């Protein structure tokens with residue numbers, strides 16, 4: 001709903017079931033008795049000095065309230081995405097792509113293909129909400145519609161979150177301070193609880209623990225990525241999450257994906273990792289810069305996931321073994337890296 005229209009309605013509509021707005025009112029000592037008035041009526045009274053003695057700072061209230069309501073409702077009106085489509089454009093050789101891509105919430109899709117084939121380009125097209133204005137000439141539709149300027153103005157920057165291998169924090173803040181700032185900017189009620197949940201989840205994802213007072217610039221690559229994923233899942237409102245190659249980032253990948261799916265995100269992930277590919281619901285194969293085919297993960301592949309996980313575990317154990325300064329001796333077999 002348009003915020004200007006909303007502000008003409010009785011305040012009880014704004015107050016209704018919204019603890020954040022109620023808190024805001026009480027912080028200015030404005031009791032709920034005025035709720036039959038509209039915001040505009042309230043402003044008139046405030047500027048007439050009618051409420052002068054009942055509020056701590058009426059001018060500040062007037063100037064902050066509209067911004068505040070705009071923030072809260074922009075958050076509540078975060079676009080509900082039922083589908084995201086990428087309509088075919090052209091590959092690097094200007095040949096028409098042979099398929100479109102259809103994505104929906106709670107579904108993980110992998111983007112696979114050789115190095116340089118155009119996986120990141122596909123993610124970039126989605127991030128840009130391409131409208132035949134990128135090198136591929138693809139078109140991105142949200143809920144079946146091309147994003148017009150109104151949609152972009154209203155939801156720009158809130159639709160899509162992106163996490164890549166190379167992202168790092170550059171802020172001079174600790175983890176808790178950074179998350180609080182993010183939660184407050186999103187007008188989240190119970191910000192402290194959410195921040196604690198994000199720190200616990202990030203620790204669970206990364207394995208190497210860190211605390212609320214760790215400066216964000218001190219986090220390792222894996223810890224940073226884990227924090228970004230937990231933050232995107234619990235504080236960020238973006239319904240679409242694009243992930244570019246997090247396979248070597250030291251994050252528990254399965255848990256990270258389960259978390260994002262549980263929050264009904266649309267997850268699109270460029271990867272070379274067979275474990276991630278089999279965890280996904282489907283994959284789009286990129287060839288020469290074009291979408292070449294879509295493969296749904298079949299039951300047989302899902303069953304083979306466990307076997308592949310065992311091999312991955314063996315390789316991980318071998319890496320740790322050599323990393324810790326150990327060596328093999330005559331008679332040792334590689335099976336020593338298998339599960340006991």
Ligand SMILES: Nc1ncnc2c1ncn2[C@@H]1O[C@H](COP(=O)(O)OP(=O)(O)OP(=O)(O)O)[C@@H](O)[C@H]1O
Pocket residue numbers: 090091092113114115116117118119120121122135136270288289290
């Ligand atoms: N359809 C296309 N038309 C024109 N240029 C394209 C197209 N697809 C990809 N490219 C360009 O090809 C180059 C390589 O693509 P990209 O970086 O997306 O590959 P990648 O598969 O992500 O590679 P890597 O696995 O190494 O990360 C980029 O410069 C990209 O802009």
